[in-house]
Amino acid sequence: MATSAATIDSRLTAPGVAARGGAWVALAAGVLAAGLFNSDTAAYAITAAIYVLIGLSLNVILGYIGQMSLGHQGLMGSGALFAAYLSTAHGLPFAVDLVVAGVAGGVVAVLVGVVALRVRGLYLALVTLVVGITLQTSLFEVPSLTGGGAGEPANRPTLLLSNDRFYLVCVAVVIGALYLDTRLTGSKAGRAFLAIKEDERVAAAFGINVVGYKLLAFVLSGILAGVAGGLYAFSSEQFNGNNFSFLLALTFVLMTVVGGAGSRAGVVAGSVLFAVLQTFLANFFLFKDFTQLFPTNLSNNLLQFGPNLVAALLLLITLAVNPRGMAQQIEPVVAWMRGGPYRGADRSHAIREGISGRP
Amino acid sequence: MLLASFGGSFGVPLVAGIRDGCIYGMVAIGLVLIYKSNRIFNFAQAEFGSVGAFIALAFIKPLGGFPKLPYAVALILGLVASAGTGLLTERLVIRRLFNASRAVLLVATAGVALFLISAEAVILGIQDLRVFPRVATGTHYAFFGPPGGGDSFTYGWTEIDIVVGLLLLGALGVWFFRTRWGKSILAVSQDATAARAVGINVNRVSALTWGLAGLLGGAAGILYAPYKGAVPPGFMTGIGEFGPLVFGFIAAVIGGMTSLPGAFAGGLAVGIIGDFAEKYMPTSVPGGEQVVLATLLLLVLLVRPSGLLGREA
Numbered sequence: 001m002a003t004s005a006a007t008i009d010s011r012l013t014a015p016g017v018a019a020r021g022g023a024w025v026a027l028a029a030g031v032l033a034a035g036l037f038n039s040d041t042a043a044y045a046i047t048a049a050i051y052v053l054i055g056l057s058l059n060v061i062l063g064y065i066g067q068m069s070l071g072h073q074g075l076m077g078s079g080a081l082f083a084a085y086l087s088t089a090h091g092l093p094f095a096v097d098l099v100v101a102g103v104a105g106g107v108v109a110v111l112v113g114v115v116a117l118r119v120r121g122l123y124l125a126l127v128t129l130v131v132g133i134t135l136q137t138s139l140f141e142v143p144s145l146t147g148g149g150a151g152e153p154a155n156r157p158t159l160l161l162s163n164d165r166f167y168l169v170c171v172a173v174v175i176g177a178l179y180l181d182t183r184l185t186g187s188k189a190g191r192a193f194l195a196i197k198e199d200e201r202v203a204a205a206f207g208i209n210v211v212g213y214k215l216l217a218f219v220l221s222g223i224l225a226g227v228a229g230g231l232y233a234f235s236s237e238q239f240n241g242n243n244f245s246f247l248l249a250l251t252f253v254l255m256t257v258v259g260g261a262g263s264r265a266g267v268v269a270g271s272v273l274f275a276v277l278q279t280f281l282a283n284f285f286l287f288k289d290f291t292q293l294f295p296t297n298l299s300n301n302l303l304q305f306g307p308n309l310v311a312a313l314l315l316l317i318t319l320a321v322n323p324r325g326m327a328q329q330i331e332p333v334v335a336w337m338r339g340g341p342y343r344g345a346d347r348s349h350a351i352r353e354g355i356s357g358r359p
Numbered sequence: 360m361l362l363a364s365f366g367g368s369f370g371v372p373l374v375a376g377i378r379d380g381c382i383y384g385m386v387a388i389g390l391v392l393i394y395k396s397n398r399i400f401n402f403a404q405a406e407f408g409s410v411g412a413f414i415a416l417a418f419i420k421p422l423g424g425f426p427k428l429p430y431a432v433a434l435i436l437g438l439v440a441s442a443g444t445g446l447l448t449e450r451l452v453i454r455r456l457f458n459a460s461r462a463v464l465l466v467a468t469a470g471v472a473l474f475l476i477s478a479e480a481v482i483l484g485i486q487d488l489r490v491f492p493r494v495a496t497g498t499h500y501a502f503f504g505p506p507g508g509g510d511s512f513t514y515g516w517t518e519i520d521i522v523v524g525l526l527l528l529g530a531l532g533v534w535f536f537r538t539r540w541g542k543s544i545l546a547v548s549q550d551a552t553a554a555r556a557v558g559i560n561v562n563r564v565s566a567l568t569w570g571l572a573g574l575l576g577g578a579a580g581i582l583y584a585p586y587k588g589a590v591p592p593g594f595m596t597g598i599g600e601f602g603p604l605v606f607g608f609i610a611a612v613i614g615g616m617t618s619l620p621g622a623f624a625g626g627l628a629v630g631i632i633g634d635f636a637e638k639y640m641p642t643s644v645p646g647g648e649q650v651v652l653a654t655l656l657l658l659v660l661l662v663r664p665s666g667l668l669g670r671e672a
Binding site: 066070115118119122123125126130131133134137138245246247250251257300301304309312313315319323 | 399400402452455456459461462463465466467469470471472473474476477478480481482483484593596597598599600601605608609612644645646647649650652653656657660661664
């Protein structure tokens with residue numbers, strides 16, 4: 001991180017504190033308003049919160065240790081599957097289901113991670129790609145776990161039946177994840193991750209337990225993805241294996257990179273942007289009007305698949321023009337809100353972040 | 360013949376495996392080509408083939424405003440479209456990111472794949488799937504068992520597929536090791552700086568490599584589409600199933616990721632093992648074929664990361 005809590009010092013004037021406080025309150029109000037406005041926006045906001053969790057999860061692997069995962073839909077789906085199964089078949093309470101979802105994601109991630117430790121470089125992308133699709137076609141199709149073709153129901157507890165209340169739970173989980181993520185990057189483990197990302201051999205030479213920290217990164221990522229999957233199952237109130245296709249994994253990687261892998265604020269922004277693209281855009285009146293310019297067939301397809309097309313273009317533009325993603329643009333604002341001065345685009349950190357430091 | 364004594368239950372998955380293996384081998388050779396030249400996994404490799412197949416289909420049916428053309432001409436135009444997609448990817452994405460890290464390039468190819476799949480979905484939709492017609496059809500394969508004994512598949516396309524696959528492999532082998540352009544691709548893949556020093560135009564070779572990869576993807580696409588029948592957008596990548604992309608990756612890893620003959624042999628192995636697994640894995644395990652092949656990939660990576668014919672991991 002370019003700035004840390006250490007930059008909050010006594011030089012802040014009272015108006016400065018007030019302005020920053022006001023900005024934080026406005027941000028919090030905006031986050032709450034998205035969920036409490038009406039039931040539809042709450043549904044979009046729930047998706048956004050789940051995407052943020054996935055983004056943070058992928059960021060641990062992509063941004064912190066510089067590896068690649070194209071199988072996060074599998075981790076998320078494992079969490080969703082076990083949450084739905086335990087809730088429906090064994091009647092366990094909501095909170096327990098979420099914990100088990102996290103454990104399920106973590107366990108699958110460890111299994112993948114054990115293999116990942118043996119392979120070097122980008123082979124992990126292949127392993128996760130194959131494991132993710134295999135999970136979808138095998139584990140997610142086991143009839144006794146998934147309720148056959150109809151999907152396993154995952155009913156919310158009565159207290160959380162309304163979208164706005166469920167959204168508040170999601171926000172609480174996201175805040176918890178953000179807090180843990182902040183603590184992680186500030187810890188010894190966080191510094192070890194960065195060293196591993198820069199150069200594994202050098203990190204090992206400095207006495208960093210490369211194998212252990214890589215596994216830790218996988219476990220943390222898997223737990224976050226599993227919890228996100230559990231929330232997803234309860235938000236749609238069922239588990240259906242078809243929802244966890246390879247396209248979803250692609251979307252997750254894209255949103256993390258477009259947001260700016262390695263930057264917490266950037267990843268959150270990217271995830272929200274992609275969630276909005278996927279859910280809100282298809283219902284947005286201007287976009288609907290735009291699709292009406294085309295013949296009926298094409299306009300329906302555009303409504304359904306246009307967001308993916310936009311996402312892919314966003315990614316390619318980001319990589320070509322702005323490799324550090326949205327993090328680069330929002331960095332001055334983030335720095336200011338954390339108590340630092342407002343600086344224009346500062347490119348001195350350009351080498352440190354982005355999805356890999358080394359050319 | 361020994362195989363005949365096993366009847367159709369053994370011969371059919373074997374022949375089907377060789378048929379599928381030729382397609383996976385072509386995808387794998389494309390993947391290895393790109394890996395050798397750019398050191399990345401090209402996640403858009405199979406989608407080059409979908410583009411070619413859909414363009415060919417548009418001329419065969421015809422769809423939209425495309426003129427109806429003879430089958431052979433349409434296939435050639437499809438191949439051209441695939442090669443063009445490969446060239447465009449190189450020119451618009453890969454060359455711009457020449458100095459970026461390999462992780463960035465990897466994400467970029469995944470982005471190209473998502474772009475192509477979404478473009479296909481926007482233009483074609485996923486509701487009414489198009490059936491790709493076969494130029495040659497028959498009813499039963501009778502080499503290894505009684506016709507119509509439950510274990511049969513449409514033939515005609517199978518022979519074409521195997522023959523084209525083997526011819527293509529032979530032609531590629533000659534082209535790579537005997538011609539100037541083929542040898543310059545191999546030279547650049549070994550050491551780009553040294554290749555430039557001896558006067559090879561590295562940019563042109565890079566374009567050639569991607570164009571060739573696109574062409575290979577296209578050949579796989581127009582061979583795979585007719586026997587798959589109804590083709591959804593992204594059918595070569597495989598959405599919610601193993602598509603030729605995933606089979607091709609497993610094949611390329613088994614072959615060592617750097618060996619062209621190894622990739623084709625890996626393709627045959629994956630095709631045969633996959634078809635036997637599909638037939639003999641208990642149906643109580645969903646996705647038996649995928650589980651067997653994923654386990655195979657993990658085993659190869661764990662036990663012999665350099666593959667069977669590769670020199671490095």
